[in-house]
Amino acid sequence: MDLINRSIQYTLLPETGNTDNVIVGIYGKSDKFEINANLKIVADDLAEGTTFDDLSKKQLFVLATNRLPELLPNLAYTNYQFFVQNDAPVRLTAYSNLSNNGSYITLNSTLDQSDFTDKTIGSVGYEDVKTAVKTILNQEFPESPTKA
Template identity: 70%
Template sequence: MDLLNTSISYNIDGAGNTTSVIAGIRGELEGRLTITANITIYPTDLDEGTTFDDLSKKQLFALATKKLPALLPTLAYTNYQFFVQNDTPVRLTAYSNLSNDGSYITLNSTLNQSDFTDKPIGSIGYEDVKSAVKTILSQEFPTS
């Protein structure tokens, strides 16, 4: 999955020091997954002796992208919706999000019968959806 940097926002204290940076990320996988995220980078995420002002936009984006796979398994699924054709469920879209420790992620997943090999799509439940999305994410982000 190609990830794009959509924004970089600096949080600056009263003394003019950058205290954290928020990097906006967006990615899409062939209409199956869409990720939008705002990942907060803290001083503890930086190499020792490095400050935010030492880093380029590309370097900050790389740090945020590095944090993303660890956050993906903790997504909470808020809703899923079936799409029906001729009275038969043919696909579903699952909506998930995370608001944790300054990072915000939204993941929309479109799944079809091929994602559920052991049961018909019309009979899947919440845990089945989580498992199918986790499988796709593990292929795209091997550490997630």
């Protein structure tokens, strides 16, 4: 999935004017997923001796996207809905989100029968949907967190 940087917001400390944290807006869309995220980067996420002022937009974006694999397993699945054609379910969309210490993620996942090998799509339940989404997320976002 190609991700793009939608925004970068700096929060400055009123006492010193130094950057306290950065919120990086991320968007991506593939055949299976649409993701919108605002990820909070704090000083502890930076390499030792590095400040926010040392980092470019690209470096901040890399830091944020590297946090995705860490946060995605914590998504809350709020709803899913079937799409029916000729009275039979053909796909479903699962809606998930996360609010975690200033980071926010919404993920819409579109799944079809190929995502469920042991059941028909019309018989899948909540846990089946969660498992299918997590399997695909692990392929799209393998764990690779690094500091800038």
